[in-house]
Amino acid sequence: MGSTATDASALARELAEARERYRVARPVGAALDEQAREVMPGGNTRSVLYHPPFPLRIARAYGSMIVDVDGFEYVDLLGEYTAGLYGHNDPVILDAVREALNDGLGFGAHNTRELVLARLLVERFPALELVRFTNSGTEANLMAVSLARAATGRPAIAVIDGGYHGGLLTFGGGEGSPVNAPYETVLLTYNDIESSRAALRASADRIAAVVVESTLGSGGCIPGSPEYLRMLQDEARAAGALFILDEVMTSRLGPHGSAPGLGLEPDLITLGKYLGGGLTFGAFGGRADVMAAFDPSKPGALPHAGTFNNNVLTMAAGIAGLTHLLTDDALNELNARGDRLRMTLRSLMAPYGWTASGSGSMVGFHPVTGPITRPADLADADPGRRELLFLDLLERGWRPALRGFIALSLAVTDDDVDRFIDDVTTVLAARSSR
Numbered sequence: 001m002g003s004t005a006t007d008a009s010a011l012a013r014e015l016a017e018a019r020e021r022y023r024v025a026r027p028v029g030a031a032l033d034e035q036a037r038e039v040m041p042g043g044n045t046r047s048v049l050y051h052p053p054f055p056l057r058i059a060r061a062y063g064s065m066i067v068d069v070d071g072f073e074y075v076d077l078l079g080e081y082t083a084g085l086y087g088h089n090d091p092v093i094l095d096a097v098r099e100a101l102n103d104g105l106g107f108g109a110h111n112t113r114e115l116v117l118a119r120l121l122v123e124r125f126p127a128l129e130l131v132r133f134t135n136s137g138t139e140a141n142l143m144a145v146s147l148a149r150a151a152t153g154r155p156a157i158a159v160i161d162g163g164y165h166g167g168l169l170t171f172g173g174g175e176g177s178p179v180n181a182p183y184e185t186v187l188l189t190y191n192d193i194e195s196s197r198a199a200l201r202a203s204a205d206r207i208a209a210v211v212v213e214s215t216l217g218s219g220g221c222i223p224g225s226p227e228y229l230r231m232l233q234d235e236a237r238a239a240g241a242l243f244i245l246d247e248v249m250t251s252r253l254g255p256h257g258s259a260p261g262l263g264l265e266p267d268l269i270t271l272g273k274y275l276g277g278g279l280t281f282g283a284f285g286g287r288a289d290v291m292a293a294f295d296p297s298k299p300g301a302l303p304h305a306g307t308f309n310n311n312v313l314t315m316a317a318g319i320a321g322l323t324h325l326l327t328d329d330a331l332n333e334l335n336a337r338g339d340r341l342r343m344t345l346r347s348l349m350a351p352y353g354w355t356a357s358g359s360g361s362m363v364g365f366h367p368v369t370g371p372i373t374r375p376a377d378l379a380d381a382d383p384g385r386r387e388l389l390f391l392d393l394l395e396r397g398w399r400p401a402l403r404g405f406i407a408l409s410l411a412v413t414d415d416d417v418d419r420f421i422d423d424v425t426t427v428l429a430a431r432s433s434r
């Protein structure tokens with residue numbers, strides 16, 4: 001559906017009304033937002049959570065549900081941007097954390113649990129011969145990239161325009177974020193084999209690593225083609241650089257991550273999100289000969305610090321999830337549910353000028369007609385249309401991300417998915433602006 005002048009004014013009016021309804025219905029949220037603004041820039045400590053007129057403020061959560069400070073309940077389709085795979089209060093996770101709490105916090109020493117989680121990860125992900133823990137996916141990627149630079153003695157990293165590897169490694173619109181870590185970068189166009197190969201060859205002797213997500217998460221939930229990803233791996237190898245697969249989000253796409261199904265054998269992978277059971281987590285690792293650089297018993301070892309790298313609560317929650325909850329069947333069903341959601345959304349939203357993207361349980365929906373193979377295909381996505389659908393869905397008790405992103409958790413049922421699909425089509429049909 002094209003955006004005519006009439007559409008634009010209808011959209012502006014409907015959006016203003018929807019924002020006002022949101023604001024008026026949430027006096028507690030509004031007051032707390034005012035207070036937060038006194039002590040945090042814009043009342044915010046995690047930029048992605050902001051949306052006008054003031055962001056959701058959640059008081060408590062259970063199962064698949066979140067409850068805001070004004071008492072509104074929502075089915076949480078965002079699943080903490082993939083970290084909330086186990087839902088909000090699975091007893092297996094909570095009991096594991098309680099048990100760990102009973103043993104005390106902050107040992108300033110190795111503990112017994114880090115070894116168990118490390119082994120679970122090494123057995124799970126074929127690329128992972130040796131692993132190290134961090135506190136976030138951001139740190140995991142910073143460490144992996146820094147390791148590649150140290151290992152190769154080269155300065156640059158090749159990344160995707162539209163790739164996201166944490167707040168300090170964010171790329172889009174042909175440049176890096178102003179607050180990025182100051183690495184020299186070579187920007188590649190996702191899924192464009194010819195131009196990316198040429199760019200890699202042109203800088204072959206400067207590149208320490210090629211870093212890529214097999215499905216762009218933050219960049220619009222866009223899958224990479226196997227041919228493209230394998231070309232990146234081949235070119236990295238040919239250049240003497242490391243191939244780093246950022247599996248922080250995509251490791252949920254299969255019991256062994258996304259790499260094996262795509263025919264990829266990364267030198268290093270980075271992990272995060274749900275693998276810490278829903279607590280703060282990151283990890284990086286891969287080839288034993290490369291990771292050996294961190295062996296502190298060896299002279300000249302690289303340092304890798306982090307007070308909370310092996311914190312017992314994350315270790316306990318991560319172990320519990322992988323041991324008791326995330327069976328291969330459960331994960332495969334989750335991804336099949338996401339595939340069904342995406343395919344149904346794609347056909348039902350098409351008449352309204354929307355399409356759906358993603359892989360498995362990572363689902364995007366966008367106000368463009370598609371197809372979407374690279375972030376530039378989203379250039380015409382109207383932020384106003386995104387926001388209006390977001391507010392309409394909140395009003396009906398659904399919480400995706402404002403940018404049109406869903407990461408299904410194990411707590412979201414087939415029935416939830418069916419009801420969500422019904423509501424999406426109902427609210428789109430009801431809007432004259434769309």
Ligand SMILES: Cc1ncc(COP(=O)(O)O)c(C=O)c1O
Pocket residue numbers: 081135136137138139141164165166167213217218246247248249272273281282
């Ligand atoms: C692909 C990818 N890499 C890295 C990160 C950063 O992880 P964290 O937010 O834990 O720092 C994210 C977070 O969304 C991500 O999606």
